[in-house]
Amino acid sequence: MTATTAARPAKRLGIKEKYALMTRGLGWDTTYQAMDDVFPYDKFEGIVIHDWDKWEDPFRLTMDSYWKYQGEKEKKLYAIIDAFQQNNAQFNIVDPRYINTVKLFLTGVTPLEYAAHRGFALAGRNFRGTGTRIACQMQSIDELRHAQTQFHTISHYNKYFQGLHDATYMHDRVWYLSVPKSYFEDAMTAGPFEFVTAISFSFEYVLTNLLFMPFMSGAAYNGDMATVTFGFSAQSDESRHMTLGLEVVKFLLEQDPANVPIVQKWVDKWFWRGYRLLALVSMMMDYMLPKRVMSWAEAWEMYFEKNGGALFEDLARYGIRMPKHYEVSIKEKHRLSHETWNVFNNYGHAAAFNVWMPRPEEMDWLSEKYPATFDKYYRPRFEWYAEQEQAGKRWFNNTLPMLCQVCQIPMFFTEPDDPTQICYRESSYHGMKMHFCSDGCKNVFDNEPEKYIQAWLPVHQIYQGNCFPEGTDPTVPGFNPLVEVLKYYHFQLGADGGEFNTSPDRANWEKWTGQDLSAAPQAKAA
Amino acid sequence: MTQPVFIALQTTDTGRSIVDAIVADNPLAQAVEYPAMVKIDSPGRLVVKRGSVEERLGRRWDVQEIHLDLISLAGNIDETDEEFSLQWRKA
Numbered sequence: 350m351t352a353t354t355a356a357r358p359a360k361r362l363g364i365k366e367k368y369a370l371m372t373r374g375l376g377w378d379t380t381y382q383a384m385d386d387v388f389p390y391d392k393f394e395g396i397v398i399h400d401w402d403k404w405e406d407p408f409r410l411t412m413d414s415y416w417k418y419q420g421e422k423e424k425k426l427y428a429i430i431d432a433f434q435q436n437n438a439q440f441n442i443v444d445p446r447y448i449n450t451v452k453l454f455l456t457g458v459t460p461l462e463y464a465a466h467r468g469f470a471l472a473g474r475n476f477r478g479t480g481t482r483i484a485c486q487m488q489s490i491d492e493l494r495h496a497q498t499q500f501h502t503i504s505h506y507n508k509y510f511q512g513l514h515d516a517t518y519m520h521d522r523v524w525y526l527s528v529p530k531s532y533f534e535d536a537m538t539a540g541p542f543e544f545v546t547a548i549s550f551s552f553e554y555v556l557t558n559l560l561f562m563p564f565m566s567g568a569a570y571n572g573d574m575a576t577v578t579f580g581f582s583a584q585s586d587e588s589r590h591m592t593l594g595l596e597v598v599k600f601l602l603e604q605d606p607a608n609v610p611i612v613q614k615w616v617d618k619w620f621w622r623g624y625r626l627l628a629l630v631s632m633m634m635d636y637m638l639p640k641r642v643m644s645w646a647e648a649w650e651m652y653f654e655k656n657g658g659a660l661f662e663d664l665a666r667y668g669i670r671m672p673k674h675y676e677v678s679i680k681e682k683h684r685l686s687h688e689t690w691n692v693f694n695n696y697g698h699a700a701a702f703n704v705w706m707p708r709p710e711e712m713d714w715l716s717e718k719y720p721a722t723f724d725k726y727y728r729p730r731f732e733w734y735a736e737q738e739q740a741g742k743r744w745f746n747n748t749l750p751m752l753c754q755v756c757q758i759p760m761f762f763t764e765p766d767d768p769t770q771i772c773y774r775e776s777s778y779h780g781m782k783m784h785f786c787s788d789g790c791k792n793v794f795d796n797e798p799e800k801y802i803q804a805w806l807p808v809h810q811i812y813q814g815n816c817f818p819e820g821t822d823p824t825v826p827g828f829n830p831l832v833e834v835l836k837y838y839h840f841q842l843g844a845d846g847g848e849f850n851t852s853p854d855r856a857n858w859e860k861w862t863g864q865d866l867s868a869a870p871q872a873k874a875a
Numbered sequence: 876m877t878q879p880v881f882i883a884l885q886t887t888d889t890g891r892s893i894v895d896a897i898v899a900d901n902p903l904a905q906a907v908e909y910p911a912m913v914k915i916d917s918p919g920r921l922v923v924k925r926g927s928v929e930e931r932l933g934r935r936w937d938v939q940e941i942h943l944d945l946i947s948l949a950g951n952i953d954e955t956d957e958e959f960s961l962q963w964r965k966a
């Protein structure tokens with residue numbers, strides 16, 4: 350090498366040039382094997398792609414920058430987690446009831462992060478476009494990072510609080526955790542285009558703001574520095590994922606008009622599936638956060654009706670309309686969280702987190718946020734529960750609920766136009782009757798019945814005797830099916846679930862912090 | 876009607892400077908503070924300018940560093956060495 354060439358450094362590349370060189374520039378078409386044999390799964394869904402090069406990732410993030418920024422995020426996160434642990438910051442939480450949102454998150458959402466890691470690795474393998482593959486690769490690594498950081502963060506809470514000791518095992522078995530699990534597995538068993546439309550677009554772009562923004566902001570408000578930190582660290586990747594989602598959908602719609610009805614059908618399906626999953630988030634926001642950032646109804650208006658509305662208006666030029674049944678979500682917004690918490694409160698003895706009735710000032714907050722519904726439909730019932738509890742007759746429901754064949758949530762949602770009537774829908778398939786919680790779920794089933802008849806429904810499985818510890822003999826005298834099911838779930842009886850007011854978490858909190866929680870006003874009896 | 880785009884940022888040290896730069900460069904933007912975060916809505920379009928952020932930070936700032944403080948956004952993205960923008964196409 351001569352001295353003159355070594356002395357002249359190459360001009361620094363701009364973002365666009367660097368992106369082109371380090372994504373497209375790294376791809377090639379195979380010649381020893383036909384491209385169709387190497388990428389066998391990107392055609393069977395009926396999606397037509399004429400030119401993969403038309404794909405553009407608007408975040409022009411290349412792998413080298415990706416590692417740099419992700420490394421920085423990790424260092425920040427773990428420094429905070431270290432400080433949190435050293436300083437016993439778990440006791441800075443405003444109210445120990447708050448921890449139950451973290452329990453639900455770790456058992457319900459964290460395993461989904463891991464599933465997303467697998468899902469995007471698979472999707473990335475199956476797309477032949479280079480830009481798409483790289484975006485999926487980054488997301489796959491992101492999701493693994495999220496699962497890891499969440500376990501690392503929450504493992505500290507496991508030293509002090511119940512219900513956090515076996516999250517992945519529980520995720521595969523517990524009745525309410527089958528809701529997020531089946532949602533994600535439904536997406537992973539679809540083709541690659543449906544998978545990214547489901548997860549990147551319908552979930553990440555349209556709905557995930559409702560999970561991460563109010564929940565992480567809520568964590569900050571409730572003094573949980575650890576969760577704020579992993580949450581916003583994850584969410585900073587989420588913006589990239591959302592962008593992938595919007596880009597995927599625009600790309601499919603621009604490539605061929607034949608893609609439009611296919612995409613619309615997926616948007617309809619995955620909006621509804623995601624919305625039903627968010628019923629769990631609605632009760633976290635309105636009931637489980639002791640200090641509340643905003644109500645579920647307000648969050649739905651802000652993130653779905655306003656921001657989602659803007660998105661669908663932008664997509665209208667491609668012939669895409671608002672997702673089917675979206676109007677039902679608007680009708681339900683003033684009752685969703687109350688109906689959901691009511692049922693969880695009735696089944697808290699079979700959950701890995703504690704439940705409770707709102708305190709009087711919390712009931713007043715609910716009345717204020719839900720003036721048309723709370724006092725009329727829910728307050729009287731909740732005050733009656735509180736009265737029973739104070740009389741020493743805390744009530745739990747000992748019968749198993751009927752589950753919706755599609756969303757797997759107990760069938761407690763009410764008719765879109767009548768909050769006093771439970772909504773039941775059914776379809777027949779090869780002589781078998783299938784039950785659904787809504788027109789939305791029935792619609793999903795009717796489009797792909799052969800998929801959903803295979804659903805692993807926890808209640809059916811319990812009745813079939815598949816959810817007892819190995820060697821259990823149901824014929825012995827005194828056999829208690831509920832106790833055996835909870836053992837099968839690896840729940841610690843009397844510790845992990847049930848009423849907060851009589852829980853070990855509450856007793857420990859009082860012992861360790863010296864606070865007297867009975868001084869806090871209890872729900873008043875009517 | 877011009878639909879709003881939005882960006883949400885963490886209230887970190889850098890995040891606060893980015894928020895200040897956005898509010899200064901986008902006269903129609905409205906910033907709302909929540910615990911640990913700020914959400915900024917802006918009708919039709921919103922831009923983050925490298926120069927404005929650097930002025931407030933007092934150091935060099937790469938537009939892609941926004942990834943460290945970003946929480947969420949809505950709108951079609953365009954990203955260059957000088958600025959990061961969000962917009963909905965006009966109907």
